Amino acid sequence: MVGATEGPAGFQAVRETNLGIVLRTIRTSAPCSRAVVAASTGLTKATVSSLVAELIDRGLVCETGLVNQRRVGRPGMMLTINGSTLVAIGLEVNVDYLALATMDLLEREVLTRHVAFDARAAGPEECALRLRDLLLEATADPLLRDRPLLGVSVAVPALIDVASGTVSNAPNLGWRGFPLKRRLTDLLADTALAGAPVLVDNDANLGAVAEYRGGHLARTLDLVYLTGEVGIGAGVLMNGEPLRGASGFAGEIGHIPLLKDGPRCACGQRGCLEALAGLDSILRRAVPDLVPDGPVRGSVVESLVAETARRAEADDPTALDALTSAGEWLGRAAATLVNLLNPSAIILGGYFVPLSPWLLPPCREAMAAHSFAPDSGNCRIEPSTLGLSAAARGGAMALIDALDTGSLPLPPGSNAA
Amino acid sequence: MVGATEGPAGFQAVRETNLGIVLRTIRTSAPCSRAVVAASTGLTKATVSSLVAELIDRGLVCETGLVNQRRVGRPGMMLTINGSTLVAIGLEVNVDYLALATMDLLEREVLTRHVAFDARAAGPEECALRLRDLLLEATADPLLRDRPLLGVSVAVPALIDVASGTVSNAPNLGWRGFPLKRRLTDLLADTALAGAPVLVDNDANLGAVAEYRGGHLARTLDLVYLTGEVGIGAGVLMNGEPLRGASGFAGEIGHIPLLKDGPRCACGQRGCLEALAGLDSILRRAVPDLVPDGPVRGSVVESLVAETARRAEADDPTALDALTSAGEWLGRAAATLVNLLNPSAIILGGYFVPLSPWLLPPCREAMAAHSFAPDSGNCRIEPSTLGLSAAARGGAMALIDALDTGSLPLPPGSNAA
Numbered sequence: 004m005v006g007a008t009e010g011p012a013g014f015q016a017v018r019e020t021n022l023g024i025v026l027r028t029i030r031t032s033a034p035c036s037r038a039v040v041a042a043s044t045g046l047t048k049a050t051v052s053s054l055v056a057e058l059i060d061r062g063l064v065c066e067t068g069l070v071n072q073r074r075v076g077r078p079g080m081m082l083t084i085n086g087s088t089l090v091a092i093g094l095e096v097n098v099d100y101l102a103l104a105t106m107d108l109l110e111r112e113v114l115t116r117h118v119a120f121d122a123r124a125a126g127p128e129e130c131a132l133r134l135r136d137l138l139l140e141a142t143a144d145p146l147l148r149d150r151p152l153l154g155v156s157v158a159v160p161a162l163i164d165v166a167s168g169t170v171s172n173a174p175n176l177g178w179r180g181f182p183l184k185r186r187l188t189d190l191l192a193d194t195a196l197a198g199a200p201v202l203v204d205n206d207a208n209l210g211a212v213a214e215y216r217g218g219h220l221a222r223t224l225d226l227v228y229l230t231g232e233v234g235i236g237a238g239v240l241m242n243g244e245p246l247r248g249a250s251g252f253a254g255e256i257g258h259i260p261l262l263k264d265g266p267r268c269a270c271g272q273r274g275c276l277e278a279l280a281g282l283d284s285i286l287r288r289a290v291p292d293l294v295p296d297g298p299v300r301g302s303v304v305e306s307l308v309a310e311t312a313r314r315a316e317a318d319d320p321t322a323l324d325a326l327t328s329a330g331e332w333l334g335r336a337a338a339t340l341v342n343l344l345n346p347s348a349i350i351l352g353g354y355f356v357p358l359s360p361w362l363l364p365p366c367r368e369a370m371a372a373h374s375f376a377p378d379s380g381n382c383r384i385e386p387s388t389l390g391l392s393a394a395a396r397g398g399a400m401a402l403i404d405a406l407d408t409g410s411l412p413l414p415p416g417s418n419a420a
Numbered sequence: 421m422v423g424a425t426e427g428p429a430g431f432q433a434v435r436e437t438n439l440g441i442v443l444r445t446i447r448t449s450a451p452c453s454r455a456v457v458a459a460s461t462g463l464t465k466a467t468v469s470s471l472v473a474e475l476i477d478r479g480l481v482c483e484t485g486l487v488n489q490r491r492v493g494r495p496g497m498m499l500t501i502n503g504s505t506l507v508a509i510g511l512e513v514n515v516d517y518l519a520l521a522t523m524d525l526l527e528r529e530v531l532t533r534h535v536a537f538d539a540r541a542a543g544p545e546e547c548a549l550r551l552r553d554l555l556l557e558a559t560a561d562p563l564l565r566d567r568p569l570l571g572v573s574v575a576v577p578a579l580i581d582v583a584s585g586t587v588s589n590a591p592n593l594g595w596r597g598f599p600l601k602r603r604l605t606d607l608l609a610d611t612a613l614a615g616a617p618v619l620v621d622n623d624a625n626l627g628a629v630a631e632y633r634g635g636h637l638a639r640t641l642d643l644v645y646l647t648g649e650v651g652i653g654a655g656v657l658m659n660g661e662p663l664r665g666a667s668g669f670a671g672e673i674g675h676i677p678l679l680k681d682g683p684r685c686a687c688g689q690r691g692c693l694e695a696l697a698g699l700d701s702i703l704r705r706a707v708p709d710l711v712p713d714g715p716v717r718g719s720v721v722e723s724l725v726a727e728t729a730r731r732a733e734a735d736d737p738t739a740l741d742a743l744t745s746a747g748e749w750l751g752r753a754a755a756t757l758v759n760l761l762n763p764s765a766i767i768l769g770g771y772f773v774p775l776s777p778w779l780l781p782p783c784r785e786a787m788a789a790h791s792f793a794p795d796s797g798n799c800r801i802e803p804s805t806l807g808l809s810a811a812a813r814g815g816a817m818a819l820i821d822a823l824d825t826g827s828l829p830l831p832p833g834s835n836a837a
Contacts (some may be wrong), residue, residue: 162793172794225666237760241665246658248762249642250797255759258792260752262680272790335677342672343654343760345665373689375675376579377589380667 018054019413021046025054026063026084027407030108034067034081055082062088062151063108063413084108089414090150092141093398094134095158095206096122097353097391098175098233099304101130103137104395105147108403110217114146115392121301127170127181135190142196151414153406154200155191156398157183158209160234165251168203174269175234175298200411202402206230206394207254208245210387211238212404213397214350219388225346228387229256230394231355233282233299234269235336238397239344246344257281261335269298276336280329282354286311288325308354315361326361333362334369341374341382352387359386435471436830438463442471443480443501444824447525451484451498472499479505479568480525480830501525506831507567509558510815511551512575512623513539514770514808515592515650516721518547520554521812522564525820527634531563532809538718544587544598552607559613568831570823571617572608573815574600575626577651582668585620591686592651592715617828619819623647623811624671625662627804628655629821630814631767636805642763645804646673647811648772650699650716651686652753656761663761674698678752686715693753697746699771703728705742725771732778743778750779751786758791758799769804776803 021044028043029035041051058064065085086109095102103116116137122130138155141147161173168184170176184203191197211228215221228238237256239246246253257277258270265274266284278284283299289311299307314322337349351359363384371379387393405411438461445460446452458468475481482502503526512519520533533554539547555572558564578590585601587593601620608614628645632638645655652674656663664670674694675687682691683701695701700716706728716724731739754766768776780801788796804810822828 172792239760241658241663246663246761248658248797249764249799250762250793252793252797253760253762255762255792258790259756259759260790261677270792275790339676339756340760342675343656343670343757344663345667345670345672347666373675373677373692375589375672375687376667376669380665380669382666 020409021050022054022058023406023409023413025051026058026413027409029058029064029082030084030407033083036081040082059085061413086111088150089153090147091153091156091399091402092138093156093158093209093395093400093402094137095209095392095395095398096120096130096134096176097160097206098123098300099302100391101133101137102392102395103141104392104399105141106396106399106403108406110400110403112396114141114144115395116141117391119302119305122178123176123298123300127176127178127183128186131183131186131190134187135194138191138196139194152196152199153414154202154402154411155187155196156202156204156209156395156402157187158204158206158394158398159183160206160230160232160236162252162255163203163205165202165204168201170203174271175232175300199414200402202398202405204398204401205236205238205254207236207238208247209238209395209397209401210352210389210393211240211245211397212401213389213393214238214352214387215240215243216400217389217396218350218393220348220350220383220385223348225344225348227340227344227346227349228393229333229349229351229355231282231351231353231358233277233304235277235281237340239346241344241346256336256340259336259339261332276332279332280336282308285325285329285358288328289322290314291321304354308357312357312360315358323361326358327365330362330365331369334366334371335373337366337370337382337384338373338379341370341376341379345376345380346382349382349384350387351384352389352393353391356386356390437826438467439471439475440823440826440830442468443475443830444826446475446481446499447501447824450500453498457499476502478830503528505567506570507564508570508573508816508819509555510573510575510626510812510817510819511554512626512809512812512815513547513551513593514577514623515540515717516719517808518550518554519809519812520558521809521816522558523813523816523820525823527817527820529813531558531561532812533558534808536719536722539593539595540715540717544593544595544600545603548600548603548607551604552611555608555613556611569613569616570831571619571819571828572604572613573619573621573626573812573819574604575621575623575811575815576600577623577647577649577653579669579672580620580622582619582621585618587620591688592649592717616831617819619815619822621815621818622653622655622671624653624655625664626655626812626814626818627769627806627810628657628662628814629818630806630810631655631769631804632657632660633817634806634813635767635810637765637767637800637802640765642761642765644757644761644763644766645810646750646766646768646772648699648768648770648775650694650721652694652698654757656763658761658763673753673757676753676756678749693749696749697753699725702742702746702775705745706739707731708738721771725774729774729777732775740778743775744782747779747782748786751783751788752790754783754787754799754801755790755796758787758793758796762793762797763799766799766801767804768801769806769810770808773803773807 086107105113162171170181235257237254262274266278268275268278503524522530579588587598654671654673679691683695685692685695
């Protein structure tokens with residue numbers, strides 16, 4: 004909305020919108036001069052100067068000191084994004100940990116946290132409290148203190164109703180119908196973070212965003228990110244756009260039926276990918292002597308994964324068999340993706356990364372065998388380089404995306420201290 | 421391209437482009453006045469009048485005689501698309517038939533043909549000759565004679581390189597690397613159809629177009645069309661757009677691995693959907709006494725399908741078992757689609773339609789059981805109402821789409837006789 008409306012309220016709304024437009028233009032074109040911003044936006048130079056002054060005052064934009072030498076006339080001071088103020092925070096809930104990633108407007112990671120947490124045993128209410136504490140601890144850190152907050156994103160391995168921020172069904176957490184967005188917003192209401200926008204999304208979808216924006220295969224237009232946890236989810240980008248389906252429930256690869264009358268899955272069915280190649284299944288078969296009764300959750304997961312890798316390294320046949328079998332099932336699921344979606348890349352995330360030396364060879368073999376297109380339609384399958392914080396990072400990036408597209412407002416309190 | 425360029429060649433190109441723009445505007449807004457066309461396109465009224473006169477001369481647009489009574493001033497003669505001249509022809513090659521569908525610019529079916537043909541036994545060269553003959557016979561029909569041709573589309577159950585119009589791999593036809601577009605273009609070169617644009621695409625993709633444009637679930641944004649032939653392909657529309665993948669090879673649902681060490685498929689693998697629920701597999705199990713040795717192809721397919729339906733109607737246990745088993749595998753494949761893509765509708769086409777009374781109950785049960793989202797994410801699965809000509813019709817519609825989007829030119833010889 005470039006232009007004027009009537010009345011002071013209308014004027015302020017137009018000014019806020021134009022501030023966002025100018026900020027996005029600078030994000031895209033930085034370093035750039037005020038004249039370039041004016042030319043790109045169609046706003047007058049005087050308006051741009053006034054808006055830029057406010058963005059500098061708010062600490063969102065700064066002058067680089069560089070001048071544009073390529074043009075004739077008076078050299079202009081160049082503008083760029085100020086990475087030292089506004090931050091976006093991505094949180095992730097998983098079966099054995101909570102993660103937090105903070106990014107500035109230049110998409111640099113400012114601060115991360117990874118804490119062991121048993122979200123299944125704790126339940127959703129306790130988990131929401133823990134997320135609030137994690138947020139308050141992080142924003143009290145000297146790295147974040149006094150920096151305005153764009154918003155908070157929460158990644159959950161679950162079917163999510165994104166519009167309401169409700170966790171519809173998270174079988175591996177044992178959560179159903181929990182209004183996480185509303186609850187976390189309420190819990191923040193009497194803190195310094197009151198009013199911060201909260202978004203809730205599926206962990207695989209946000210992992211795919213992180214890979215597309217900052218992974219080693221960044222900007223691959225047709226990309227699938229597979230979470231490698233107790234649950235297995237797929238975040239799908241087709242032509243650079245998230246594939247969400249009619250109700251936002253796409254990407255539930257963990258529950259595609261691969262083996263008739265196969266092992267029981269947490270969802271209640273038999274022979275789902277998750278029951279054949281999810282972490283619970285791998286650990287149960289790879290290190291049977293160490294796995295506790297009941298679902299494998301909480302901090303024990305990380306140490307069991309490390310032990311599985313250690314035994315595989317030492318050629319322990321039980322561990323190798325388990326990983327070979329899981330890799331083969333993963334390869335059949337990957338071939339299903341290749342046949343249905345023809346992506347350019349499938350990226351294995353989470354705990355699949357440390358186990359990839361043993362998972363990938365049988366996985367690649369099965370994928371090639373069951374892909375109809377030659378050379379699997381040129382699809383590569385590789386481990387992620389983003390570690391266990393991919394979904395949290397992707398959430399922070401999604402918030403910055405939302406600022407860029409204007410679907411998230413500039414935070415009111417973003418004046419620099 | 422609305423505007424002027426230099427020189428007579430540039431002028432003619434601009435005029436051709438503007439003719440297309442005006443034609444598309446009238447297609448979208450008909451009935452509409454010249455004034456509305458001018459307002460929508462930004463062209464002057466004088467230019468619009470001249471272009472409309474040419475479109476009327478070419479027989480593409482006509483005056484309806486209606487006047488716009490809602491506006492003050494001199495009433496304008498209303499314009500609409502002339503459905504009586506230009507036609508688009510869609511052809512389909514399948515394992516047991518060739519189909520032809522002809523549509524006018526109002527998307528009315530003008531003429532259809534369905535002939536039994538064994539494309540596997542004939543081979544691609546012989547098939548291209550037969551397609552040429554079919555085209556020449558059809559365009560000699562009084563319904564089509566003297567009507568200008570927008571283009572020819574050919575649907576093939578195969579991996580297609582759409583850019584070059586090459587059939588990369590059609591295992592059920594036994595074709596590989598056949599340059600169908602080039603061959604058919606060459607064969608038409610010394611006929612009245614010389615120079616007609618030829619497009620080649622996958623049959624499932626074109627079936628999905630036909631369903632989206634003219635099926636009983638038309639305009640369903642997230643839709644999957646399944647071909648029900650010896651091969652099973654999926655045409656996927658997500659948010660109304662075809663999902664083609666990185667190399668155009670998406671939708672090969674016939675080869676997703678559903679049963680480890682299952683029956684051998686034509687692609688060379690074991691346990692593919694096609695080997696469990698394709699027509700060859702169904703007929704072999706349903707009417708074992710009637711199935712010949714070797715692949716079931718050619719005109720016998722249609723009669724065996726009819727006999728299978730007859731026996732199932734008569735509660736023959738062998739036929740019922742075969743259909744129940746195939747239906748269940750189809751349901752597992754449908755659940756895979758639901759879990760990965762979350763569509764609103766899956767439409768069973770081809771020979772699945774006459775067999776749907778027996779296929780659908782076990783299919784729906786398995787789909788519901790293996791879909792992770794509740795109520796299969798609200799996905800319905802239903803038989804097509806378009807019969808065996810869906811892909812041919814979709815091809816004709818795709819040509820009209822291409823005219824609408826300007827990627828196909830107005831045919832030079834479209835002056836009305």
